[in-house]
Amino acid sequence: MKRFVTDLxxxxxxxxxxxxxxxxxxxxxxxxxxxxxxxxxxxxxxWTGAALLVVGLVFAVAAARSTRGSRQQ
Structure with a gap:
């Protein structure tokens, strides 16, 4: 969780x-x-709110995948 918060x-x-x-x-x-x-x-x-929710979720998935990959190394 800490890496997720510090990741942009x-x-x-x-x-x-x-x-x-x-x-x-x-x-x-x-x-x-x-x-x-x-x-x-x-x-x-x-519509703008819905688009921002989708973009926020995409960023969250990208950040979660990035932090998960760095833990396995």
């Missing part, structure tokens, strides 16, 4: 995942008709 991919994963959760929540519960009108009918916070 681990820090990026946690940061992106948390921002993704915030944006996803805002997109699900805080989007108004005015917001949708500004973005052409697209729930931008929702």
């Amino acid at each position: 991919r681990g820090i990026s994963a946690v940061t992106m995942f948390l921002f993704g959760l915030l944006l996803l929540g805002q997109g699900l519960f805080g989007t108004t008709e005015e917001d949708l009108a500004k973005t052409g009918g697209i729930a931008l916070n929702l």
Whole structure:
């Protein structure tokens, strides 16, 4: 766990995942008709939050695989 936190991919994963959760929540519960009108009918916070969650998970897997490989050597 310590190597995961000190690895840049681990820090990026946690940061992106948390921002993704915030944006996803805002997109699900805080989007108004005015917001949708500004973005052409697209729930931008929702889609951006979902994308950040996916990127955060990819970074977390990459960091976990990297730390696991260094322990085996």
